[in-house]
Amino acid sequence: MITARQREREFFATSPDYRHLSSEMGSEYLAKLLSKHLESVIKARIPGIASLINRSIDELEAELDHLGRPVSIDAGAQLYTILELCRAFDQIFKEHLDGGRPGGDRIYGVFDYQLPAALKKLPLDRYLSLQNVRKVISEADGYQPHLIAPKQGYRRLIDVALNYFRGPEDASVDAAKQLAELLDEDPA
Structure with a gap:
């Protein structure tokens, strides 16, 4: 995998058609783009996930109070x-x-x-x-x-x-x- 990525970098760096795009092409560039997108999606959903967790905790606490705490x-x-x-x-x-x-x-x-x-x-x-x-x-x-x-x-x-x-x-x-x-x- 490492050698394949190295050959890919070399191809984009040495190819006259793609040399000017070498920093915006290849699997490493796609991985960075996907990581940033995934990071932004996760950051956007964290408040919703946190509120769901807190709501679930509150519901469980209420049920536990109703049923009785464990001895x-x-x-x-x-x-x-x-x-x-x-x-x-x-x-x-x-x-x-x-x-x-x-x-x-x-x-x-x-x-x-x-x-x-x-x-x-x-x-x-x-x-x-x-x-x-x-x-x-x-x-x-x-x-x-x-x-x-x-x-x-x-x-x-x-x-x-x-x-x-x-x-x-x-x-x-x-x-x-x-x-x-x-x-x-x-x-x-």
Whole structure:
């Protein structure tokens, strides 16, 4: 290829018909012209390409925000993300309760009325009755109560009783979160 281009240059330089055009002829000249044209076309299209890329990035960011950001693998990063979400929720919740945003009274209602009503419906009086406590502790002790302390029975009683609270607590938090989200969407 190099020798072919060298012969081409020599031909245009030595030919009496083309000597005056030797700088404007040949594959090297065409390559330079095409390079300049390609460069100008690319420079003209760069803003369009950049805006397409930025628009695609914005669309992907919006979709990622809608779907949720990926959870980090690093435990420290996960903790940081959880704390950031808690801070954001706490800030919005505080604004609702302090009157900075409408609807704080509805959130108060969740904790003042719904949660106590749900807690009153729990069957704790039956579960913590003397008969049930005696039964759970005796089952935990086994056949030789002097060898095993009744601590296991007490732990089982406490664990089950705490699990009773989990349903109303989750429902109250979910209701408050839904109210906060609805109030954020509703401009009135």
